[in-house]
Amino acid sequence: MPAPVPTPIGRELARVAKSVARAFDDELAAAGGSLPQWLILISLKTRQLASQRELAEAVGIQGATLTVHLDAMQTHGLLTRRRDPTNRRVHLVELTAEGQEAFSRLRRAAADFDHQLRAGISDRDIATLYRLLARLQHNVADEVSAADATS
Amino acid sequence: MPAPVPTPIGRELARVAKSVARAFDDELAAAGGSLPQWLILISLKTRQLASQRELAEAVGIQGATLTVHLDAMQTHGLLTRRRDPTNRRVHLVELTAEGQEAFSRLRRAAADFDHQLRAGISDRDIATLYRLLARLQHNVADEVSAADATS
DNA sequence: TATTGTTATACTCTATAACTATA
DNA sequence: TATAGTTATAGAGTATAACAATA
Structure with a gap:
């Protein structure tokens, strides 16, 4: 949970x-x-x-x-x-x-x-962190494109 | 891996x-x-x-x-x-x-x-991200204390 | 004297617009 | 005309130091 x-x-x-x-x-x-x-x-x-x-x-x-x-x-x-x-x-x-x-x-x-x-952070967690940060980056890139499209 | x-x-x-x-x-x-x-x-x-x-x-x-x-x-x-x-x-x-x-x-x-x-990010991953961010925060707080102690 | 907040001043990073020089 | 870079100018956010008001 x-x-x-x-x-x-x-x-x-x-x-x-x-x-x-x-x-x-x-x-x-x-x-x-x-x-x-x-x-x-x-x-x-x-x-x-x-x-x-x-x-x-x-x-x-x-x-x-x-x-x-x-x-x-x-x-x-x-x-x-x-x-x-x-x-x-x-x-x-x-x-x-x-x-x-x-x-x-x-x-x-x-x-x-x-x-x-x-x-104190494992390699596995570091890799997870990278993956999640990349996803956030991707999501704001979408946001920018969407804003451009509607402006 | x-x-x-x-x-x-x-x-x-x-x-x-x-x-x-x-x-x-x-x-x-x-x-x-x-x-x-x-x-x-x-x-x-x-x-x-x-x-x-x-x-x-x-x-x-x-x-x-x-x-x-x-x-x-x-x-x-x-x-x-x-x-x-x-x-x-x-x-x-x-x-x-x-x-x-x-x-x-x-x-x-x-x-x-x-x-x-x-x-596109699961609740589980969000929770993981929080945990990792908290750890990073903790680690730089340490850094600051260490810097203070040595100055 | 200590505390709360403001004023004065300045620094860093950033951006846009106008410009120079080159192509 | 288009491209590479600079200059001029400005704005946002931040900080420190000195100050005023209050306790």
Whole structure:
């Protein structure tokens, strides 16, 4: 018999996500970073991205918002931007040595955090959690499409 | 056999929570509200709160931040503030008729959203999700205490 | 002195619109 | 004209510090 559910699932998700995000932000800040920076670094390192437009999409923000973060990271010496010689509209974003170090530092912080976060949860439960989160993601994607269709 | 887990659980949670939060914000905005306003309204309606301090804590924000939202809601005629005669430091926050209507509107939007969000998920899985979210919450609470202890 | 709440100020993240440069 | 990216501007949400009112 499943336990009764006291609050809507969206609110519970929001509440927990807020707690987790704050704790994670604190960890990243202690390692000299921030969540958007971490998402940018990890996207740069793990994906083959053809343009800033794709990078923005990978991170889930607008191009202009990405520019803000890239400017800050460039000012801090984490990356360089140069035009693609074959298509000079495209700016190639490349990590400096300092950017690589920042990535390593944040990766360690993120790994430590994840270890702490997973404490006492079985692999099986983690897999279940993934499946359920994917389902929620799917359901709000539906919601968006439905809203678009009726507007 | 559990499926392999491609990304850290915290990042996946953050990603899904962001999607869900955006979709929910859109719904609340369409109903003339926002997430902080909804949390404030629901706290006022469902709890017996002795002060703004307690209200801020229930919503999970600082007192000064709460003042910002209450000011806006008062400007829009959703609530009134008056001093408690028995302890004039305390401000009693009370919903107006318009505030009650706003609450009803947002409650309907939230219920519709939750229905959409839960589509295709069994009660048993919802209960499991609650249990796992509670565990994550517990684990970051630990993290915070640990960080405090070592600082 | 301690508590409740507000004001002043600023920071972070985000977005849209208008613009530049390139194609 | 279309695409990639930047600049200008603004808005939402949050926080801290200093303050006023009250106890």
